[in-house]
Amino acid sequence: MDSIISSSYAVHFNEYGFVALNKHLAEANYSKIFILVDENTHNDCLAPFMAEINGNHLYEIIEIESGEINKNIATCTQIWEILSELDADRKSVMINVGGGVITDLGGFVASTFKRGIDFINVPTSLLAMVDASVGGKTGVDLGSLKNQIGVINQPIMVLVASDFLQTLNDRQLQSGFAEMLKHGLINDAAYWEELKVLNSFQDLDALIYHSVVIKNDVVLKDPTEQNIRKILNYGHTLGHAVESYFLESEAHELLLHGEAIAIGMILEAYLSYKLTNLPKSDLEDIKTTFLSKYPKVAFTNKDIEEILKLLKFDKKNSHGNIFFVLLKNIGETVIDVKVNEELLKESFAYYKD
Ligand SMILES: NC(=O)c1ccc[n+]([C@@H]2O[C@H](COP(=O)([O-])OP(=O)(O)OC[C@H]3O[C@@H](n4cnc5c(N)ncnc54)[C@H](O)[C@@H]3O)[C@@H](O)[C@H]2O)c1
Numbered sequence: 130m131d132s133i134i135s136s137s138y139a140v141h142f143n144e145y146g147f148v149a150l151n152k153h154l155a156e157a158n159y160s161k162i163f164i165l166v167d168e169n170t171h172n173d174c175l176a177p178f179m180a181e182i183n184g185n186h187l188y189e190i191i192e193i194e195s196g197e198i199n200k201n202i203a204t205c206t207q208i209w210e211i212l213s214e215l216d217a218d219r220k221s222v223m224i225n226v227g228g229g230v231i232t233d234l235g236g237f238v239a240s241t242f243k244r245g246i247d248f249i250n251v252p253t254s255l256l257a258m259v260d261a262s263v264g265g266k267t268g269v270d271l272g273s274l275k276n277q278i279g280v281i282n283q284p285i286m287v288l289v290a291s292d293f294l295q296t297l298n299d300r301q302l303q304s305g306f307a308e309m310l311k312h313g314l315i316n317d318a319a320y321w322e323e324l325k326v327l328n329s330f331q332d333l334d335a336l337i338y339h340s341v342v343i344k345n346d347v348v349l350k351d352p353t354e355q356n357i358r359k360i361l362n363y364g365h366t367l368g369h370a371v372e373s374y375f376l377e378s379e380a381h382e383l384l385l386h387g388e389a390i391a392i393g394m395i396l397e398a399y400l401s402y403k404l405t406n407l408p409k410s411d412l413e414d415i416k417t418t419f420l421s422k423y424p425k426v427a428f429t430n431k432d433i434e435e436i437l438k439l440l441k442f443d444k445k446n447s448h449g450n451i452f453f454v455l456l457k458n459i460g461e462t463v464i465d466v467k468v469n470e471e472l473l474k475e476s477f478a479y480y481k482d
């Protein structure tokens with residue numbers, strides 16, 4: 130487990146990552162290094178990160194407020210202005226040290242500043258390690274609508290160091306774990322079996338590596354999401370709508386990304402049972418597994434109506450139709466399945482049951 134080669138870059142693990150990063154920084158001759166953090170990764174991750182960096186580089190630390198609520202264009206504007214004030218030029222680099230919000234937003238800011246400067250992802254949450262930091266999707270939310278603004282642009286490298294997880298709380302670990310369960314559901318039934326009985330987040334290295342392999346293989350086959358890459362969106366069509374609804378609705382507590390897509394994966398398993406012959410036993414296995422790990426949300430009929438309205442913003446839509454990635458079996462998917470509204474409501478009834 131040292132590195133995984135992607136299109137134009139590599140994902141390096143643990144000590145190999147710091148070796149690769151130091152080598153790159155020594156060779157690249159950047160004019161300045163900008164390190165993007167939020168207040169939590171500033172406190173918990175920045176010092177251990179800096180302790181691994183050799184050489185005399187010029188640094189600036191840019192801190193933003195944590196949370197999905199700040200993954201927006203206003204935050205980007207603040208950062209672009211800081212970059213400009215601090216004389217960032219096209220030979221500057223941005224190192225994103227944080228969770229998926231930092232890697233998505235930092236990647237977007239770097240990709241658009243002066244038509245694009247280099248960026249490096251150093252994911253510090255489980256979710257960012259196994260999913261968000263790899264694959265080149267960068268961007269921000271528009272209001273509460275998830276990831277509506279963004280570009281696909283690859284980092285220079287990704288450095289996955291699992292030691293950062295020591296300061297991440299259980300709720301956040303569990304949220305990231307949802308994307309790993311997704312990797313099993315869409316690609317690898319044995320991996321699903323292994324993960325679903327896991328009840329400790331110690332020693333995740335081999336599993337993190339396995340998830341990055343799955344994600345990277347899919348992305349390499351279809352970097353711009355014309356076909357096969359869509360499978361990574363399993364659970365996300367309804368999951369994003371649920372996440373957006375909770376983001377905008379003050380009556381509800383915030384749901385984490387992984388918690389929302391865990392719900393989405395149950396709902397979309399029901400659609401799969403109805404439309405793509407997912408066996409009933411698999412459907413029940415999926416529901417039981419997610420409900421044993423994630424809080425069950427009590428949706429009212431009004432909530433469901435509002436969530437379904439948000440579906441029209443899904444990026445997989447075209448010509449007014451909403452398309453889903455569904456499961457044929459655990460480990461096997463079908464893309465571009467059209468679903469009618471009645472069945473969507475039924476899926477919520479199944480979730481609530
Ligand atoms: N680009 C992609 O392909 C992709 C894939 C999946 C998810 N995402 C995006 O990722 C985001 C979710 O990522 P996330 O769950 O990492 O969110 P996040 O960045 O908000 O991190 C979660 C929380 O953990 C804190 N944190 C991060 N690392 C820490 C550490 N080591 N110790 C202590 N606290 C730490 C953060 O400050 C934050 O409060 C969503 O916006 C989602 O849309 C993107």
Ligand SMILES: [Zn+2]
Nearest residue numbers: 308365386390
């Ligand atoms: Zn996700």
